[in-house]
Amino acid sequence: MEEIDIDEDEFGFSRNYFLAKESGKSGKSSFSMRAGSSYGFGVLMYGFGSKKTLIEDFASTALTEYNVIVVNGYLQSVNLKQVAIAMAEVVWDQLKMQPRGLHKGQQPFNTRSMDDLIAFLDGPHTEENECLVCLVIHNIDGPGLRDSDTQHLLARIAACSHVRIVASIDHVNAPLLWDKKMVHVQFNWWWHHVPTFAPYKIEGIFHPLILAHGGTSQTVKTASIVLQSLTPNAQSVFKVLAQHQLSHPDEEGMPIDTLxxxxxERFLVSSQVTLNSHLTEFKDHELVKIRRHSDGQDCLYIPLSKDALEKLVAEINQ
Incomplete structure (x- = not known):
């Protein structure tokens, strides 16, 4: 397995690609996401090669005025409801900052059903400033998003007035996931051919996930690569759990409250919500599992042998 080092050539390709597009005369290539109407288009990138670096570089340079939420569709499972909640909270925060102060008090989506969340995201614009959140989806055709119900929910979210979407596909049959309404009305795709020919360094790690299989050295290397793709704070939280597991080898796991x-106490998280977001990443990557303690508590444990976990902690400390 290759290390997740982003080559300068890949960054250079992505920057030069979009610079070239900006100098062209395409009507949509200006990426005017601030169009006054709610009939925005979605950008769909396709072509051979990983588009992860390309899209992330584009988001970090061209979408700096917008709140961006990233979904890694190449993971085996994605919690779409959590994504919708995060998007709604971002838009709510933007609306509260409007000069007229019309959006104060309790959130209007406290029930947090998908219908309520989508209805809020499709709310009316304010005259002072358009409130948008950009949803970036790596591999919208990935295994965690591929079923029909999820695709229809994504299409409904993409059609919301406060939402813009940038996504990539890799599977040759991905267009079969959508009907005409989804393609031309809800997603309103602008198809963009970007054959990067870049290796699928990160996406390939998760097909299949092999933390609980194979030899110790391969397992540690895989887990290390996964951790490198997470934030430093998430890595520190994982380290706390790992050190507890090594110090208490006879326990069934670490209670969530204890973590x-x-x-x-270490100032790694400020709320349970923040911790839960890290735990969701760990579970999605199969770094951490949950099992019921004999006293009824839910406990967290890392599905690695003692030797493998010690080597992994040593790599985190480097």
């Missing part, structure tokens, strides 16, 4: 207390 929260330990992380809060």
């Amino acid at each position: 929260f207390t330990s992380c809060r």
